[in-house]
Amino acid sequence: MARSFDGSTESPASVEQIHAAFGREDYWLARLAGSDAATTTLDSLTVDADGTVTVRLTQHLGRQLLPKVVANLVPGELNLVHQETWTPDNDGQVHGQIQVSVPGGLGSCRAKTWLAPADTGSRLRFTGRVDVKIPLVGGNLEKTIGASLSENIPEVVRFTTTWVTENA
Template structure:
């Protein structure tokens, strides 16, 4: 049964600053390099004429770095494909969607995101649903992934805040 997770993080930068970073190739290349993955690629980055943003990335974790729980059900390196789509900013808000997959693994991730103005900058709220189609232990793996997503969101917030401070 799929599990859902709600997460939020605050940025000192405005919605415009964060959204602009999401549309910058240099930002994505630096963010991927900082991710801790063994290999990373920025597969696609498209900024539409109206300010929408589509991003596709791949991150690879080598098999010898995977937790035992994961390596029991997935042999070899773990290739994580992530797609983000951000709508243009409207009335101080930007809505987004996130999709994640691991080719060859019974895992899917999908969700929605909202970047909104706050008194001190902006806030990113994310609602993610994770499904692991493995009998008996799928729920345990989903919970593990959920914990990892919280850590990932925190790390990405830190990186983005520094990026904005250095490039705004």
């Protein structure tokens, strides 16, 4: 059974500043350098003429990082493929699509985001769904992952705000 999550966070950085950061390789490399113990690679970064930014990352999870019950059910190494697309509209907003998938159909996550101007900078709203297809533990993992994403997305916005301030 899939689990939903949602939330919002604000930043003193403008929509334009955050969107511009998403289009820079040095931003993504800095963001990945600050990530957890898993090795994550920047596979591609494309900025289209209309300003749409598409990034693809792969998070390589070693078996030692997996909960034992999951490691016993998953053969070999586990890689999470993460893709984000950020598209500006004509109203000063940026719409995002985030997809995370696990090869082999073990699970996925999809989220929609809206980055809009706010009185003191910008506001990011997000809503998403986590689906883990591992018998017996999938529901617990969905709940844990959804809660983690609800906390981590605002943390990414805080990182981005700091990055913009230091690299503008």
